[in-house]
Amino acid sequence: MSKYLDLNIKEINELLKKKEIKVSDLVKEAIERIENSDLNAFITLCKEEALKKAEELDDKEVDNLLFGIPIAIKDNIVTKNIKTTAGSLMLNNFNPTYNADVVELINEKNMVIIGKTNMDEFAMGSSNQTSYFGPVKNPWNKTKVPGGSSGGNAACISSRLVPFALGSDTGGSIRQPSAFCGTVGLKPTYGRVSRYGLIAFASSLDQIGPMTRNVYENALLLNAICKKSKNDLTSSDTNEDFTRLIGEDIKGMKIGIPKFYISDVIDKDILDKFKEIVSLLEEKGATIDYVDIDYIDKCVPLYQIIALGEASSNLARFDGIRYGYAAKDIDNIDDLYYKTRSQGFGEEVKRRIMVGSYLLSGENVDVYYNNALRIRNAMRNSFLDKFNSYDLLIGPTTTTVAYDLNSDLDDPNKSFMDDVLTIPVNMAGLPAMSLPIGFSNDLPIGMQIIGKPEDEALIYKLGSFIEKELSLDLDPRGDKDE
Amino acid sequence: MNNYLKTIGLEVHLELKSKNKIFSSSINGFGSSANTLINEIDLGYPGVLPIMNEEVINLGIKAAIILNCKINKKMHFDRKNYFYPDLPKGYQITQSRTPIGYDGYVEIERDGEVKRIEISDIHLEEDTAKSTHRQNESLLDFNRAGVPLLEIVTKACIDDPIDAKLYLEKLKELMLYADISDCKMEEGSMRCDANISVRKKEQDKLNEKIEIKNIGSISNVVLALEQCAKEQIEMYENNESIRAQTRRFDDKLNKTVLMRYKETVNDYRYFPEPDIPYVYLDDERIESIKKDIPLLPDELRRIYHEKGLNDISSNKLINNLSLSKFFNSFLDEEIDLVTASNLLLGDIASYLNKLEITIADTKLTKDKFISLVNKVSDNSLTSRNVKDILEDVLEKDLSLEEIIKEKGIANITDSNELSDLVDQVISANEASVTDYLNGHDRALKYLMGQIMKASQGKANPAMVNKILIEKLQLKKKNN
Numbered sequence: 001m002s003k004y005l006d007l008n009i010k011e012i013n014e015l016l017k018k019k020e021i022k023v024s025d026l027v028k029e030a031i032e033r034i035e036n037s038d039l040n041a042f043i044t045l046c047k048e049e050a051l052k053k054a055e056e057l058d059d060k061e062v063d064n065l066l067f068g069i070p071i072a073i074k075d076n077i078v079t080k081n082i083k084t085t086a087g088s089l090m091l092n093n094f095n096p097t098y099n100a101d102v103v104e105l106i107n108e109k110n111m112v113i114i115g116k117t118n119m120d121e122f123a124m125g126s127s128n129q130t131s132y133f134g135p136v137k138n139p140w141n142k143t144k145v146p147g148g149s150s151g152g153n154a155a156c157i158s159s160r161l162v163p164f165a166l167g168s169d170t171g172g173s174i175r176q177p178s179a180f181c182g183t184v185g186l187k188p189t190y191g192r193v194s195r196y197g198l199i200a201f202a203s204s205l206d207q208i209g210p211m212t213r214n215v216y217e218n219a220l221l222l223n224a225i226c227k228k229s230k231n232d233l234t235s236s237d238t239n240e241d242f243t244r245l246i247g248e249d250i251k252g253m254k255i256g257i258p259k260f261y262i263s264d265v266i267d268k269d270i271l272d273k274f275k276e277i278v279s280l281l282e283e284k285g286a287t288i289d290y291v292d293i294d295y296i297d298k299c300v301p302l303y304q305i306i307a308l309g310e311a312s313s314n315l316a317r318f319d320g321i322r323y324g325y326a327a328k329d330i331d332n333i334d335d336l337y338y339k340t341r342s343q344g345f346g347e348e349v350k351r352r353i354m355v356g357s358y359l360l361s362g363e364n365v366d367v368y369y370n371n372a373l374r375i376r377n378a379m380r381n382s383f384l385d386k387f388n389s390y391d392l393l394i395g396p397t398t399t400t401v402a403y404d405l406n407s408d409l410d411d412p413n414k415s416f417m418d419d420v421l422t423i424p425v426n427m428a429g430l431p432a433m434s435l436p437i438g439f440s441n442d443l444p445i446g447m448q449i450i451g452k453p454e455d456e457a458l459i460y461k462l463g464s465f466i467e468k469e470l471s472l473d474l475d476p477r478g479d480k481d482e
Numbered sequence: 483m484n485n486y487l488k489t490i491g492l493e494v495h496l497e498l499k500s501k502n503k504i505f506s507s508s509i510n511g512f513g514s515s516a517n518t519l520i521n522e523i524d525l526g527y528p529g530v531l532p533i534m535n536e537e538v539i540n541l542g543i544k545a546a547i548i549l550n551c552k553i554n555k556k557m558h559f560d561r562k563n564y565f566y567p568d569l570p571k572g573y574q575i576t577q578s579r580t581p582i583g584y585d586g587y588v589e590i591e592r593d594g595e596v597k598r599i600e601i602s603d604i605h606l607e608e609d610t611a612k613s614t615h616r617q618n619e620s621l622l623d624f625n626r627a628g629v630p631l632l633e634i635v636t637k638a639c640i641d642d643p644i645d646a647k648l649y650l651e652k653l654k655e656l657m658l659y660a661d662i663s664d665c666k667m668e669e670g671s672m673r674c675d676a677n678i679s680v681r682k683k684e685q686d687k688l689n690e691k692i693e694i695k696n697i698g699s700i701s702n703v704v705l706a707l708e709q710c711a712k713e714q715i716e717m718y719e720n721n722e723s724i725r726a727q728t729r730r731f732d733d734k735l736n737k738t739v740l741m742r743y744k745e746t747v748n749d750y751r752y753f754p755e756p757d758i759p760y761v762y763l764d765d766e767r768i769e770s771i772k773k774d775i776p777l778l779p780d781e782l783r784r785i786y787h788e789k790g791l792n793d794i795s796s797n798k799l800i801n802n803l804s805l806s807k808f809f810n811s812f813l814d815e816e817i818d819l820v821t822a823s824n825l826l827l828g829d830i831a832s833y834l835n836k837l838e839i840t841i842a843d844t845k846l847t848k849d850k851f852i853s854l855v856n857k858v859s860d861n862s863l864t865s866r867n868v869k870d871i872l873e874d875v876l877e878k879d880l881s882l883e884e885i886i887k888e889k890g891i892a893n894i895t896d897s898n899e900l901s902d903l904v905d906q907v908i909s910a911n912e913a914s915v916t917d918y919l920n921g922h923d924r925a926l927k928y929l930m931g932q933i934m935k936a937s938q939g940k941a942n943p944a945m946v947n948k949i950l951i952e953k954l955q956l957k958k959k960n961n
Contacts, residue, residue, distance in 0.1 A: 078529040091528065098522050100529060197529040203756035232531050233758055310756060313563050316572020317526045321622075324528075333620075337565055360563070360751035369753050 002029050005160055006475075009065055009217050012163075016062045023068035023112065027054040030070040030114050033161045039137045039146075041156040043075045044083050044116040053112050066109040066224055072156050072165040075116040076123055077208065078197040079103050086199045087119040087131040087149075090318050090325045090344035100197020101232065102166055102208050102225045109224050114162050117152030121346045122315065123173055123201045125149050126418040127403075130348040135405055138181060139476040140443055144402040147177030148415075153211045154181035158476055164221055165211040170201045171303055172397075172422025174209045175434035179397035179446025182436040182474045184218045184463070185211040187422075189453045190429035191236040192222075194229035200314040202307035205426040213474070215435060215464040219243040222456060236454075245461035251285030253462065254390045260296045261395025261421060261448075269440035270396045274447055277394075277437050280469060289390070294382035295375050296424050300416050302379075303423045305359050305372040312356030318344065351412060380428040387452035392462055395421060397434040397446035421448065431456045435463050436474055444474070486680045486718075488711050489688055490646055491638035492703075494653060495631050496663040497609065497671040498541045504608050504630035505532035505575060512669055516623040524628045526570030531757050538630040541662050542582040542606045543763060543771045545632055548660050548778065549601055551583030555763045559606075559755040564748070567620060568610040570627055576607035578752045582763075588656070589780075590648040599649040600637040607631050632662070638677070638688070643707035650674065650700045655779045658803055667699055674700075678707050679724075680714045689714075693728045694738060706731035710738050777810060789819040798827050804840040805831065808851075817852055818859035825855060829872050844876040853882040861944030867891050897949065900941060904949050907932045919958055926950070 004012060004026055015021045027050050034045055050070070057068050073079060076086040080099045085091045103113070120130040128136040128151030136151040138144040139159035146155040150167030154177035157165055167174040169187035178185030186209045193208045200206060210221035219242040226238045257278070262271060282288055295302070320326035320340030327339030345353070359368045386393060398421060408414040416423075425432040430453060434446040447466075451459045503510050506523035523530045546553050560578040581603035588599045609629040614621045634653065640646050654665045654672060665672040679691035692710055697703050710729065717724055729738040777785070779800050786796040799806045805826050812822055826841075834841060854875065857863040863871075863886075874885045907929060908915055918925035933946050 076529075084528070086528070094528070096527070096529075098527070098530075195529075196531050199528040200757075231533065233534055234756075309753060313561050313573050313751070313753070316563060316565065317528070317570065319565065319567075319572060321567055322525055322527075322570065333567060357751065360753055361749050365751065365753055373754075 005029050005033065005070075005163060008214070009069065009163065009220065012069065013062065013065050013067070016068055022054070023057040024051065024054040026068060027051055027070055027112055027114065030162050033159075034115065034156070037156075037159060037161055039139060039142075039155045039159060039161075040134055041118055041136055041152040041159075041161060042072070042115045043085055043087065043118050043131075043133050043152070046082055046113055046115050049082065050112050050114050057110055057112070060110065064109055065220055066106070066111050066164075069111050069164060070114040070162045071106060071111045072114055072117045072153060072162045073103065074119055074150050074153055074165070074167045076119060076168055076199040076201075077102060077166060078199065079113065079116065082113070082116060084116065084199070085132070086123070087121040087133060088345065088349070089132045091199075091323075092132070092325065094324050098197065100208075101194035101227075101229045103197065105225050105227060106166070111164070111224075117150070117156060117165060119152055120149035120173075121349050122199065122311075123149040123168055123170055123206075124311070124348050124352055124415075126172065126176055126415040127405075128152065128177070129405070129409065130346055132346060137405070138402045138443075140182065140402070143405060144443065145180065145405055147180035147398075147402065147418075149173040149177075150185070150211060151177045154178050154183050154185070157181070157183045157211050157213055158474075160213070160475065160477065163213055163217065166208055166221075166225070167211045168198055168201075168206060168208050169422075169426065170205045170207075170307060171416075171426050172419035174211060175397050175422045175425075175432060175446070175448060176419060178211060178434040179436070179444065179448075180402040182439075182444030182446075182472075182476065183211060183213060184215055184433065184435045184467075185209065186218055186222060186433040186456065186459070187425060187431065188222060188226070188456060189236075189431040190426075191234050192238055192431070192454070192456070193225050194227070194232040194235045196229055196231035196235075200310075202310040203314060204310060205303075205307055207426070215433075215460055215467050216243060216246055218433070218463075219246060219456075219460045238454075240457065242457050242460055245457045246464045248461050249285075250281070250462060250465050253281075253286040253392070255281060255286050255288050255462075256291040256386055256390035256393045257288060257395060258293045258296060258393060258424075259290050260293065260424075262290075265420070266396055266399045267401070267440070270399070270401070270445050273438040273440070273445050274396050277447060277466060280466075284465075284469075291386050291390070291393070292382075293379065293386065293424065295379040296382075298375065299379070299424045299427055300420055302372045302376055302427060303419075304355070304416060305368045306376065306427075308352045308356030309359045309365075309369045310356070312353045312360060315345075315349070315353055320344070348412075348415075376427050379424065383424075383428040383430060383450075384452065391458060392455075393450040394462075395448050395450075397421060397448040401440045401443040401445060425450055429453065431459060433459050433463055435467060436472055437466065437470060438472065485683055486711070486715050487683055488641055488643070488678060488680050488707070489638050489691070490640035490643065490676060490678045490707060491691075492636045492640065492646060492649065493675040493677075494634045494650070495673040495675075496634065496657055496665065498538055498630040498632055498663055499661060500535055500537045500541060500630055502535055502537070503628035504535050504538045504606065506628050507533070508628065510629050511625070512671070514625055516621075517625060519625040520627070524570065524624050526572070532575060532755075534758060534761070535630065538606060539582070539761065539763070540767075540771055541630070542604070542632060543768055544660055544775060545604055545634075545657065545662050546583030546586070547768070547772050547775065548656050548662075549583060549586040549588060549604060549634070551586030551601060551604055553583055553763060553768060554580040556580070556760055557582055557763070558760050559758045560752050561755050563751040566610070567622060568613045568627070570611065570624065574608060574610070575755055575758070576633075577605035579754070581605035588649055588652050590645060590652050592645065592648060597645065599645065600639045602635050602637045604632055604634045607633060638679075638691075643704045643711075646676065646707060647700055647704045650703060654700070655800070659778050659782075660775055674703055676703055676707055678710050678714070680711050680718070682718075689718075690724045690726050692724065692726075692738075693744075695728055695730050695741065697731055698733065702731060702733050705733065705736065706738065709736055713738060782806065782810070785813060786823075789813070791820060791823050795820075795823045795827060799823060802831070804842060805834075808841045811848060812852070812855075815852060817855045821859040822851070822855045825851075825858065825868070829868060830876070833872060833876060845879055846876050850875065850882050857882070861942060863891070864939070864943060866939060897945065900945055900949055903933055903936055903941060904946065904953055907936060908950075908953060915954065915957065918954055926954075
């Protein structure tokens with residue numbers, strides 16, 4: 001079995017350019033790795049389509065670093081003629097007639113879509129256990145969860161099935177599984193990446209982002225997917241090279257740590273490892289301060305109100321009439337709605353729709369939703385205020401490392417509490433990246449770098465610096481496959 | 483019956499005349515085959531997002547200006563959530579908190595008295611798909627899904643169904659003239675819901691109201707409101723109470739029919755649409771739209787009056803948008819506008835009605851019409867001449883002069899020839915001449931008729947008239 005996919009992107013690109021390997025070699029290798037994997041990372045493997053595309057590319061000129069590279073797409077990002085399920089029975093038969101904007105953009109780079117990755121149903125969950133297609137296993141320990149909702153992506157990047165993936169992050173769905181699986185994941189500034197074609201969970205929080213093996217490759221993929229879209233009114237104008245600050249010295253950088261991010265709800269191992277990083281940064285010439293962010297301790301209930309309120313509305317379109325699952329043996333229209341939505345959605349999704357509907361009902365919309373928007377705004381302003389004094393904010397990504405599959409399934413709050421450190425970033429619309437900084441009992445620990453709006457390049461600068469200083473071995477296969 | 487007061491409010495939905503739908507690039511059209519003017523956005527497919535049609539916002543601003551509304555310069559859209567098969571996303575994008583216009587009014591005139599009908603708000607929203615029900619199945623046409631609507635809501639300030647009718651007629655006239663909507667009730671581009679409650683004169687507090695949905699014509703609005711008021715009064719007279727409810731009007735039976743009770747207030751779970759950022763309307767944009775508003779009916783009535791048209795002609799013109807638009811293009815020309823309006827409303831209108839076409843479908847150019855009006859007003863063409871050539875004028879690409887020549891319409895304008903003609907008739911009708919000289923003016927008309935007859939209708943009447951009077955005056959003098 002070849003091992004081209006273990007090389008970094010520049011090495012692969014050189015081989016392609018020198019015609020020492022073909023795109024088909026890469027795609028075949030990826031398919032072989034996926035077929036031999038038992039992580040359940042993929043819902044749909046696009047074997048034939050990918051091989052066909054690879055053959056077409058074999059004759060083409062290699063014109064960019066991402067040319068011919070296999071990429072996995074989270075299954076809530078719509079792909080033309082490729083089944084797109086959002087991890088739900090509701091869309092198990094859904095073959096879109098259109099591409100998400102990001103899919104068009106990676107096609108322009110001639111990347112090869114290898115398959116659609118497993119995820120929590122409609123991105124609702126943080127352990128990949130709400131997927132209709134079964135849980136994904138953590139490559140570092142197959143009795144552990146990979147995190148979620150982009151768990152399939154994190155597992156497949158971590159275990160080197162493919163080097164690139166596109167995920168989505170509403171409250172931490174890129175960063176939390178990246179932390180659990182020892183990979184690099186970035187949630188861009190809200191509006192950086194077009195949401196057109198991302199099956200909506202919570203529209204004011206959702207954002208598509210890159211998931212990769214390392215920081216440089218992450219910035220490279222972000223370069224490819226940022227473009228103002230006429231299809232998304234919330235997308236912003238953007239044209240820059242996110243890799244441009246990578247390799248620069250961090251001396252004189254001012255870094256803040258929100259006190260909330262070092263509270264005692266966080267595991268000691270994680271805090272210890274994080275403090276080591278803080279010492280390292282100080283030693284290398286950065287100044288570190290501790291800061292307070294208003295309302296950050298209220299972020300979970302705020303998130304529940306906003307995300308579930310919006311979700312209850314966004315998921316109303318799944319009614320069994322135009323596409324997707326439709327219940328049989330129905331008597332009338334109400335019966336169709338009732339049975340289709342009872343049978344087509346899983347328990348967690350139904351719970352969130354019900355809570356969200358309640359939160360928007362009658363007077364509740366003012367008591368909860370509209371108030372939450374106001375407090376969220378105050379929290380965002382508090383964050384923005386900090387960026388007058390600090391270049392970046394940092395903290396751990398999660399309070400624990402990956403936990404056992406099937407644990408705490410009865411606690412509906414568990415999945416929200418898992419995201420307590422990632423949610424504030426979505427609420428404030430900021431960019432943030434998780435990257436691995438070490439291990440606790442052989443399970444990866446992630447840290448988060450948060451930037452001011454549109455400042456992803458600076459996040460990558462600090463991230464790549466830490467990555468280089470630590471030089472961790474992040475391949476969970478260890479010597480097993482040698 | 484007379485012991486009761488009526489309180490009426492109206493909700494009108496207008497389909498706006500934009501090229502595309504409000505939140506997608508699909509064509510906004512009526513009458514195409516079912517489900518041909520659609521895309522993924524109109525169907526509410528997973529992952530799609532709305533785009534914003536600026537033309538629709540401009541039409542909304544125009545309507546707000548015309549309806550004397552205040553404008554929300556920072557506005558957003560809201561989601562109205564409910565389940566129905568014709569609602570593809572499970573929510574309608576509408577405006578709840580920040581309607582594009584609010585606190586406006588329309589002036590109506592009744593028996594010479596001007597009344598204001600107050601408008602509480604006007605807001606933009608998307609239309610639903612159209613459902614057609616057959617026995618045990620329902621068909622959905624999504625061509626209508628996403629068509630832009632303007633909803634215009636009055637305050638409950640109307641106390642007489644006739645005022646409701648006058649308001650609707652005025653609203654229709656305004657929106658038609660401003661090119662905001664076709665306002666065709668039969669095609670559904672104008673729809674009307676009305677609500678009405680009645681109470682005893684001595685009672686201050688309003689009673690429960692009844693809503694009448696989707697009334698088919700303006701005249702039916704009057705009938706429905708009158709009938710619904712009658713039904714309510716009968717119930718109160720029988721000591722029955724009235725529950726909030728929605729009814730429809732059956733115009734064949736002339737009665738209202740219960741659709742549903744409304745005790746459980748519909749919970750639409752309104753919240754701000756997160757997929758559409760705030761829309762900011764600056765003064766520059768509003769002013770430039772204001773400048774482009776064409777002349778509206780009230781202003782036109784004033785101008786027509788100034789130009790000498792009588793009220794009947796004015797109203798006839800205003801009731802015919804395309805004729806009025808054509809006529810208005812001559813307001814600054816040096817032509818006889820009374821003759822112009824008579825021609826348009828007379829022979830030209832009957833020709834158009836007969837063929838069911840509009841003036842734009844004919845070959846009548848501006849220049850051709852000006853020549854026609856001038857030739858009629860200086861009497862070089864008689865009304866019979868006009869009837870003879872009208873078809874050619876409207877159907878052929880020729881100039882008026884060419885048509886006159888082709889049709890062989892040759893007026894006798896040679897004054898010697900006419901003079902001889904007049905002399906002949908005068909000597910042949912001495913009795914009439916004497917009558918005239920004795921002060922019987924009718925005799926002049928008779929003599930004119932005789933001259934025209936003698937010329938086989940070809941004499942120029944104005945010239946004949948002039949020559950005849952000269953000759954008769956001369957006789958009078960010589961007597």
